[in-house]
Amino acid sequence: MKKILGGVKGRGAAAPDGEKQAAILATGSVLRSFLGERWKMFGGIFLTAGLIVQLIPVPGENVSAAAPERSMETHLPMPEPVKTVFDKACRDCHTNGTVWPWYGRVAPMSWMLAHDVNRARAAVNFSEWTTQSGRTPAKAIATLAAACANMQSGRMPLKGYQLMHPESRLSANEIGIFCEWTKEQTKALILAKRRSPGAGQP
Numbered sequence: 001m002k003k004i005l006g007g008v009k010g011r012g013a014a015a016p017d018g019e020k021q022a023a024i025l026a027t028g029s030v031l032r033s034f035l036g037e038r039w040k041m042f043g044g045i046f047l048t049a050g051l052i053v054q055l056i057p058v059p060g061e062n063v064s065a066a067a068p069e070r071s072m073e074t075h076l077p078m079p080e081p082v083k084t085v086f087d088k089a090c091r092d093c094h095t096n097g098t099v100w101p102w103y104g105r106v107a108p109m110s111w112m113l114a115h116d117v118n119r120a121r122a123a124v125n126f127s128e129w130t131t132q133s134g135r136t137p138a139k140a141i142a143t144l145a146a147a148c149a150n151m152q153s154g155r156m157p158l159k160g161y162q163l164m165h166p167e168s169r170l171s172a173n174e175i176g177i178f179c180e181w182t183k184e185q186t187k188a189l190i191l192a193k194r195r196s197p198g199a200g201q202p
């Protein structure tokens with residue numbers, strides 16, 4: 001069997017394969033002659049450094065306890081289909097309710113993820129609706145419009161996130177559901193503002 005496969009493979013690809021193998025072997029022997037017995041030392045250093053690095057705390061991972069009275073969901077009614085879209089595509093970065101994946105607990109990956117989440121929360125944190133992104137009706141309306149626009153343009157969720165969380169890739173239909181909701185909420189906010197001018201202003 002091996003012979004047959006070898007024969008088939010060898011027909012077209014023998015030369016490049018052989019070159020590749022030779023290159024790999026050459027690199028191997030250069031590395032070996034350079035490292036000699038030192039590979040054990042280098043391996044040990046990498047392993048130790050990799051473990052020590054895990055002890056460095058991840059900035060921003062632990063946020064204050066959940067405060068539902070400040071969150072967007074408490075202030076804007078969110079039907080289930082809208083919540084589904086929001087939960088799978090935005091929640092991990094733009095709320096305090098981030099679910100960290102296992103690789104998100106291993107440095108240096110954890111630092112990169114925490115960096116994104118911190119930047120995301122600084123821009124828009126839906127868990128801090130009354131204190132940040134929805135603090136005034138005008139701010140709430142702008143946040144809703146930006147959320148829909150970023151979804152439509154495909155800027156959000158971030159590409160890297162979509163890669164690791166395939167379920168966060170939104171269909172045109174899902175984006176439509178979310179955007180329709182932002183428009184309804186915007187209308188409601190404008191009406192509420194007309195009814196009681198000054199409401200929600202700090």
Ligand code: HEC
Pocket residue numbers: 086089090091092093094116117119120123124143146147148150151156157158161
């Ligand atoms: C992987 C993390 C991540 C996910 C998931 C994510 N975002 Fe973001 N978002 C960011 C980061 C980081 C920023 C700030 C930097 C920037 O604007 O690129 C940001 C910024 C924003 C902004 C402000 C940008 C502006 O135009 O001012 C909005 C609005 C936003 N995101 C909406 C969303 C929505 C809606 C979703 C869900 C569909 C989402 N994001 C999912 C990371 C994320």
